[in-house]
Amino acid sequence: AQSVAQPEDQVNVAEGNPLTVKCTYSVSGNPYLFWYVQYPNRGLQFLLKYITGDNLVKGSYGFEAEFNKSQTSFHLKKPSALVSDSALYFCAVRPGNSGNTPLVFGKGTRLSVIA
Amino acid sequence: GAGVSQSPSNKVTEKGKDVELRCDPISGHTALYWYRQSLGQGLEFLIYFQGNSAPDKSGLPSDRFSAERTGGSVSTLTIQRTQQEDSAVYLCASSLGVGSIDLTFGAGSRLTVL
Numbered sequence: 001a002q003s004v005a006q007p008e009d010q011v012n013v014a015e016g017n018p019l020t021v022k023c024t025y026s027v028s029g030n031p032y033l034f035w036y037v038q039y040p041n042r043g044l045q046f047l048l049k050y051i052t053g054d055n056l057v058k059g060s061y062g063f064e065a066e067f068n069k070s071q072t073s074f075h076l077k078k079p080s081a082l083v084s085d086s087a088l089y090f091c092a093v094r095p096g097n098s099g100n101t102p103l104v105f106g107k108g109t110r111l112s113v114i115a
Numbered sequence: 116g117a118g119v120s121q122s123p124s125n126k127v128t129e130k131g132k133d134v135e136l137r138c139d140p141i142s143g144h145t146a147l148y149w150y151r152q153s154l155g156q157g158l159e160f161l162i163y164f165q166g167n168s169a170p171d172k173s174g175l176p177s178d179r180f181s182a183e184r185t186g187g188s189v190s191t192l193t194i195q196r197t198q199q200e201d202s203a204v205y206l207c208a209s210s211l212g213v214g215s216i217d218l219t220f221g222a223g224s225r226l227t228v229l
Binding site for chain 2: 006009032036041042043044045046049051090092094102103104105106107108
């Protein structure tokens, strides 16, 4: 069975500094990996995904993530954080080529960007 | 519709009462998922519908939980004899269907059981 670990419940970063939100996963075969963001009282919004190809994936709002197969990680990054990036971030995984197997999500990491 | 619509947005109920939560997916999306978001627990998969196929109920936590999808569109999640531990945000998502991996989520229904 697949699983996702987000080791940090909370990440604090100063505005303008780079940010990293960590994610590691466990899945059989090749993974499909996702990051979603949740703003207060809103549903989850898709940020980016890795399916195949280039290990560095670029997504919405200047975010990017790097797939590292040997470390089974898919950390979310942004070179310069904005206060508006403050939100709850979820990493998710499912086995590749598995039809519509439901995504398995991590517990989420709350990002707080301080002005 | 333009997005996934869920109702009610907030529901407060007393322990032991039944509740129904509704999800209206994006028009044309044949796959529909229910997840539960509890404080500190992340998103927990509950149930998945794909077209007219039998639903994947493997995530339902107890037999008090059930869901149906009428006409391949609107879905209702029913919780019978609610307990305080059922308090959570219930999220619905839809996608185009088999082979589509992009989910669109609704804003959720926040359930509080007193």
